[in-house]
Amino acid sequence: MLSLRSLFSKFFKNTTSTKKSAMINLILFGPPGSGKGTQATHLVDKYNLLHISTGDLFRSEIGNKTPLGLEAKSYIDKGELVPDSVTIGMLKKKVDENPDVKGYIFDGFPRTIPQAKALDTMLRESGQSVTLLLALQVDEEEIVTRLLNRAKTSGRSDDADENIIRNRIQVYLQNTAVVAGHYAESDKSVTVNGMGGIEEVFGRLTAEIDKTLVHQ
Ligand code: AMP
Numbered sequence: 176m177l178s179l180r181s182l183f184s185k186f187f188k189n190t191t192s193t194k195k196s197a198m199i200n201l202i203l204f205g206p207p208g209s210g211k212g213t214q215a216t217h218l219v220d221k222y223n224l225l226h227i228s229t230g231d232l233f234r235s236e237i238g239n240k241t242p243l244g245l246e247a248k249s250y251i252d253k254g255e256l257v258p259d260s261v262t263i264g265m266l267k268k269k270v271d272e273n274p275d276v277k278g279y280i281f282d283g284f285p286r287t288i289p290q291a292k293a294l295d296t297m298l299r300e301s302g303q304s305v306t307l308l309l310a311l312q313v314d315e316e317e318i319v320t321r322l323l324n325r326a327k328t329s330g331r332s333d334d335a336d337e338n339i340i341r342n343r344i345q346v347y348l349q350n351t352a353v354v355a356g357h358y359a360e361s362d363k364s365v366t367v368n369g370m371g372g373i374e375e376v377f378g379r380l381t382a383e384i385d386k387t388l389v390h391q
Pocket of ligand 1: 230231250251252254255256258282283284285286290333343
């Protein structure tokens, strides 16, 4: 006969796996200025997901003058990556605070292989995985133009200085681009042309997402 405890655990296991299997976990990927944040705000509406931008989380910590914010600022101001331990801890906290969502759009995370592995482990622990990584491709000169323009309204000092922008692009090429390859190993990485208007790029992204969801 089944004990009360095993009946309970069976019940909760089943409800958890039913809910989690329906989740959509997208990584919006690409160099700074490729339109990740803009596209994420449209995608969350269409797919009813939670948008998590590590850049936004850092800026909020900086605004609140927390110790984490102060540490992050020293890296962000130079266009360098914030250390993995700090970034992963902050991301995990945000995910843990929001378990009852249909899925996540990770924007600006993961930016290194250790971050990607930490994300995979974290999702696996709750019976989930990354659904798809969408890598936006934009020409370097277009990135510089977009970010210098954005600086006029964003007030972001890392957008206002061309040297810092170029350093961020180098960091992307050296440390971050490999993350797309990590997900390509499991056939979960697609490249999307990020040049053109917002609607046009949105159409390309949703076409890829819908294609993947049909086959899930
Ligand atoms: P973003 O808003 O995504 O352009 O990020 C702004 C800055 O925050 C980056 O240039 C990095 O200094 C820092 N940052 C954001 N996300 C990460 C991450 N996943 N890993 C390390 N640093 C990050």
